[in-house]
Amino acid sequence: MKKNSRRQGKGSIKTFRFVLFIGTVATFAVILLIIILGDQQFGPVHKVILEGAGPLQKAVAQISGSVHSVKRKYIDLLTIREEKERLWKELQECRTTAYANRGAVALNARLRKLLDFKESSNQPTITAQIIGKDPSLWFRSVIIDRGGSDGVDKGMPVVTGEGIVGQVYASSSDYSKVLLAIAPSSAIDVLLQDSRIRGILKGTGKNMYLLEYILKTAEVFVGDRVVTAGYGGMFPTGLPVGIVSKVTRNRRGMFLEIEVVPAVDFRTLENLLVIEREKKMFD
């Protein structure tokens, strides 16, 4: 009896649930139909739903964006090593090119000066390159890649676009040794360009000359230009030698003590011009 009544109760609940489900579906279907077939107006209900779903959508969109960003970063991270290596290599190449370009520009400027000098002077010249430098602390000389077979001979003056460098001390068939004007054993006849006062320019072994045998009565000022005198025919007349940097008048002695800064920067010497002249008595 009890079993029968329980079975009847379960059946009525099932029926009720079925009817409720069908009714709900039918109601939604009717609402959907009304919405679709209606006047297509965005009504208050829609607005309420939009307002309610908006923050949710916004939050999800933000999360989604973050996830995408993390994913993108992760993928970037995977490829960043190769990218870094590629960029580093590119940077090195650029640096090498820039360095080479700077060197080429400097070389170009130096060669241009040499060329200008070569064209402006009416003397035949031989272009040479320094291949070795004197390592001692006592002497100052360089070895150049031109010798007797190129026309280079002992005693010939050596210059750059800026001024005098020295003279050929000895030469073999293909190479020569040049005694620099700053060598302690070097002595050149010079003139002060404006006052035409004559003196002897001595090397000191440093990047400086001493101008000797100029009487105290002479007017010499800092900034005066010193040029070759051309006496003896060793150097052509009027080649730039340097600029007076210090004048000292000592109480003792007849002569001024004059320091001259070389016109040529001996620290950056590379290319030189040997002026071809007739063999002079260098000895």
Place this chain on the structure above:
Amino acid sequence: MLTLSFIAVGLLLVVIQTTFFMPSPLWIASPDLYYILVGYLAYNFTFLRGIVVLLPISMVLDIYSGTIIGIYPTLCYLGYFLLKFMVAKMPIRKSLYQLPLVALSYLVVNWVLLLILDFFQPQVIAGWEWFPILLRVFLIYLFSFPLFRFFTFIDKRLRGKTSSARLTRSLPGNQFRQD
């Protein structure tokens, strides 16, 4: 073979010194590598063989540097004889203490030579300056360690046996002279 090889090494050192270690004609921080070889020869070669090796090297130096012919042979042989004498008279036979002697002898030989030249030809050479010369002495000392090892390596290879020039290692037994 040993003599010729060390002549070739010496010439190579001279070329390196006049090119790679001399970026400008006024550069002072160039190590006198040839003088380290002078020291090695004095310590490890027989008297005559050392003289033979030094002759062409010092002659090439005379060509590459300076205006006084014969100055480098004088400098090299002065250093060589001085070091030979010190090796013979020194109480300690072989040790690291011999390396600073090379640098010290360089200072002494340069000073003596400059004194002589200053007396006979005062206008030809630059005067004595402490900073550049001490810098050179320091560079010789600095470079003597790797170069002595290099020379020892060549020496060993060419002689085909262990060289007696194990300067950077302590030697067994009594290191003091027995006479």
